[in-house]
Amino acid sequence: GDPALNRIVKYIPQMPDSDFKGTTLYLRVKQGDGSYRVFSPYFVPTLDPYDRYECRVGMGYTRIVSEFYGIRTEATIFVPQGDTRLIRDIQITNLSDQPVELDAIPVVEYTHFDALKQFNNADWVPQTMQSELYRDGDYTILAQYAFMRRKTHNNFFTSNWPVASFETDRQKFLGDNGYGTWANPLSLHAPELSNYEARRGDNIGALLHHLGVFQPGETKRLITQLGQEASIEKALPGIRKFRDEAAANAAFAALQDFWTDYLDTIQVETPDASMNSMLNVFNPRQCHTTKNWSRYLSLYQLGLGARGIGFRDTSQDTIAILAHSPEDGKKLIAMLLSVQMRNGAAMHQFNPLTMVANMGEAPLDPERPQYYSDDHLWIVLAVCAYLRETGDMAFLDAVIPYYEKDKHEQPLESGSVRDHLDRAIEFTRHDTGRHGLPLAGYADWNDTVNLPTGAESLFTANLYGWALRDLIALAEFEGDPAAAEKYSRYHADMKATVNEQGWDGQWYRRYYDHEGQPLGSHTNTYGQIYTNAQSWAVLSGFATPERAQMALDAVYNKLNTSNGIPVSTPGYNGYDPVVGGVSTYPPGAKENGGIFLHTNPWVMIAETKLGRGDRAFQYYNQINPAAKNDAIDVYEIEPYAYCQNILSPEHPQSGLGRNSWLSGTSSWAYTAGTQYILGVQPTYRGLLIDPCIPAAWDGFRMIRRFRGATYHITVSNPGGVSKGIASLTVDGQPVAGHTVPIFDDGADHTVEVVMG
Numbered sequence: 001g002d003p004a005l006n007r008i009v010k011y012i013p014q015m016p017d018s019d020f021k022g023t024t025l026y027l028r029v030k031q032g033d034g035s036y037r038v039f040s041p042y043f044v045p046t047l048d049p050y051d052r053y054e055c056r057v058g059m060g061y062t063r064i065v066s067e068f069y070g071i072r073t074e075a076t077i078f079v080p081q082g083d084t085r086l087i088r089d090i091q092i093t094n095l096s097d098q099p100v101e102l103d104a105i106p107v108v109e110y111t112h113f114d115a116l117k118q119f120n121n122a123d124w125v126p127q128t129m130q131s132e133l134y135r136d137g138d139y140t141i142l143a144q145y146a147f148m149r150r151k152t153h154n155n156f157f158t159s160n161w162p163v164a165s166f167e168t169d170r171q172k173f174l175g176d177n178g179y180g181t182w183a184n185p186l187s188l189h190a191p192e193l194s195n196y197e198a199r200r201g202d203n204i205g206a207l208l209h210h211l212g213v214f215q216p217g218e219t220k221r222l223i224t225q226l227g228q229e230a231s232i233e234k235a236l237p238g239i240r241k242f243r244d245e246a247a248a249n250a251a252f253a254a255l256q257d258f259w260t261d262y263l264d265t266i267q268v269e270t271p272d273a274s275m276n277s278m279l280n281v282f283n284p285r286q287c288h289t290t291k292n293w294s295r296y297l298s299l300y301q302l303g304l305g306a307r308g309i310g311f312r313d314t315s316q317d318t319i320a321i322l323a324h325s326p327e328d329g330k331k332l333i334a335m336l337l338s339v340q341m342r343n344g345a346a347m348h349q350f351n352p353l354t355m356v357a358n359m360g361e362a363p364l365d366p367e368r369p370q371y372y373s374d375d376h377l378w379i380v381l382a383v384c385a386y387l388r389e390t391g392d393m394a395f396l397d398a399v400i401p402y403y404e405k406d407k408h409e410q411p412l413e414s415g416s417v418r419d420h421l422d423r424a425i426e427f428t429r430h431d432t433g434r435h436g437l438p439l440a441g442y443a444d445w446n447d448t449v450n451l452p453t454g455a456e457s458l459f460t461a462n463l464y465g466w467a468l469r470d471l472i473a474l475a476e477f478e479g480d481p482a483a484a485e486k487y488s489r490y491h492a493d494m495k496a497t498v499n500e501q502g503w504d505g506q507w508y509r510r511y512y513d514h515e516g517q518p519l520g521s522h523t524n525t526y527g528q529i530y531t532n533a534q535s536w537a538v539l540s541g542f543a544t545p546e547r548a549q550m551a552l553d554a555v556y557n558k559l560n561t562s563n564g565i566p567v568s569t570p571g572y573n574g575y576d577p578v579v580g581g582v583s584t585y586p587p588g589a590k591e592n593g594g595i596f597l598h599t600n601p602w603v604m605i606a607e608t609k610l611g612r613g614d615r616a617f618q619y620y621n622q623i624n625p626a627a628k629n630d631a632i633d634v635y636e637i638e639p640y641a642y643c644q645n646i647l648s649p650e651h652p653q654s655g656l657g658r659n660s661w662l663s664g665t666s667s668w669a670y671t672a673g674t675q676y677i678l679g680v681q682p683t684y685r686g687l688l689i690d691p692c693i694p695a696a697w698d699g700f701r702m703i704r705r706f707r708g709a710t711y712h713i714t715v716s717n718p719g720g721v722s723k724g725i726a727s728l729t730v731d732g733q734p735v736a737g738h739t740v741p742i743f744d745d746g747a748d749h750t751v752e753v754v755m756g
């Protein structure tokens with residue numbers, strides 16, 4: 001449910017890779033002299049030498065295949081769809097030519113449910129942790145809970161084999177009065193565990209199974225379940241169900257069916273294999289993860305309660321899952337709107353269980369503005385993307401509360417979605433500074449530039465511009481000329497301001513500080529040019545054609561590297577209390593001149609607006625994780641997930657990636673790839689087909705589900721252009737313009753596009 005308030009397994013972050021981290025499996029082979037050879041088929045924590053080790057991160061599962069001492073283990077680890085248990089389906093095979101007698105001991109170590117308390121209270125926590133044995137016929141279930149939750153939240157750990165003995169106390173399991181180690185638990189050298197039911201201390205669950213003699217080539221299967229229910233009685237039906245191998249097989253098959261169907265929403269075939277593998281599988285998979293976890297839980301975002309769901313991040317994450325999970329998108333959008341404030345600005349982040357929101361880092365510095373200047377504008381983009389994808393225009397009239405509550409925790413005011421969007425716009429329109437640009441708030445998209453009150457943000461101005469363009473298109477579709485005229489006027493006003501105040505001569509500036517001095521200007525020593533200031537001036541529709549080209553050329557000439565585009569350059573070289581967080585990093589790291597990948601897809605999109613398909617694809621390819629296998633020793637990141645940042649050439653470890661999985665890069669790289677480079681965009685009236693591809697491509701194909709029909713799109717590029725459409729037919733009939741109509745007939749439709 002929640003990694004901060006309902007954690008089950010103890011994961012101690014930042015320990016060496018070799019350390020036990022909350023869960024493992026031990027096997028032990030009985031030797032001729034009666035002693036045991038104990039090892040872990042997961043490698044950690046016993047670190048025995050392996051003959052083979054393979055870890056496969058699949059769709060909703062992880063599979064570890066290893067071979068040690070003639071024993072092959074294949075462990076498939078997954079959560080069944082819609083279920084709350086973790087299954088470890090472990091198949092053990094004797095590869096040797098001798099019979100082997102083997103025991104299996106899966107182990108988990110529990111944490112207090114309040115994960116942070118586990119770390120900061122070593123008195124109360126151990127006094128509250130308890131374990132209890134349940135027998136279910138031949139089977140054993142270990143229950144574990146914090147005393148106060150004995151009747152409400154029972155963790156359970158169980159398996160599909162009879163358990164010979166068990167342990168629930170870490171000290172007894174490791175042995176030697178607490179001086180035993182996870183690398184060699186002393187209790188595993190005795191025939192049986194102690195069957196102790198811990199009533200305090202460091203609780204674990206260890207289940208010792210005698211799997212018996214394995215003949216050469218023989219395989220046996222152990223299935224463990226770790227989960228939580230109000231009581232063991234309530235958990236029993238599920239526990240019994242998943243003891244059955246057929247139920248585990250069916251659950252795994254259902255998981256794969258879910259993913260096949262999910263991914264079938266958009267499938268592409270381009271001349272670039274790495275792009276295909278990202279767009280068809282790994283990128284939508286990552287977007288599903290960011291949709292679920294925002295920036296809350298990963299190996300980098302530790303889920304200890306500090307962040308929860310971020311308003312800005314989740315608004316953006318939502319955009320990339322709308323084609324696949326529109327209902328999830330709608331729920332998330334409604335949740336986000338419920339933490340928007342009555343003045344139109346938004347709370348910065350919230351806990352999804354309690355819905356208690358906060359203002360992020362801003363309260364740490366009460367002298368600075370206590371809001372973020374961009375959050376509320378992102379939700380305009382998310383709502384409009386939802387409407388274009390689904391056509392669910394009734395959502396605009398859904399009534400959602402604003403965040404402020406009375407003393408009974410009841411909302412002080414509610415408004416329609418339409419009203420929420422309008423207040424977001426009006427907040428920014430009125431929240432401007434001395435140059436007429438939006439004030440910067442505590443921060444804008446760049447969390448780390450925290451300028452004193454009075455600073456202005458060109459990023460916020462441009463995001464306001466994109467949001468206004470979305471609302472203009474919506475008003476036009478709805479036939480509301482008054483709204484279209486109003487938002488167009490706002491757009492024209494800000495466009496004039498940005499061009500009068502924001503142009504630096506060769507590129508756009510990024511901020512004005514509290515004294516009215518520019519940042520992102522050739523006059524600065526550090527941070528002379530910022531990538532977002534250029535791309536977003538194009539995305540907002542504010543840049544004139546000539547300036548758009550100059551700004552994007554400046555990105556290419558002054559910022560780009562073969563590993564991606566840094567967020568700015570040069571980095572601050574020392575802490576500067578005026579700019580704040582950005583200068584806590586050394587030059588070339590994170591937001592201080594690092595390659596902050598989230599910014600890169602926006603440049604791709606901007607390039608497609610200029611029709612420069614070769615450059616857009618160059619930017620796409622240079623950050624594509626699937627194209628980085630050869631650089632893995634420097635890059636270090638999984639080659640199937642976008643990371644948040646790569647150290648730039650300003651840093652001695654240039655090329656090292658960090659913070660994979662939970663990054664806005666995922667959503668925007670997917671959007672840039674599918675909607676702007678391949679150019680298939682949902683609109684109110686149909687699917688707009690407007691590719692911007694490398695001139696050398698002879699075309700591509702896409703299958704796209706949209707509004708109840710499946711479109712089989714073939715784009716050919718006989719003339720070797722990057723942009724432009726010479727003809728378009730749907731089911732053999734020519735169609736004027738670039739938009740394929742909505743059919744909503746459950747049928748397949750063939751779309752043939754010739755570029756030229």
Ligand code: NOJ
Pocket residue numbers: 295310312313445446447448591
């Ligand atoms: C990561 C944060 O999650 C995101 O909201 C922010 O835009 C970027 N850092 C840049 O500061």
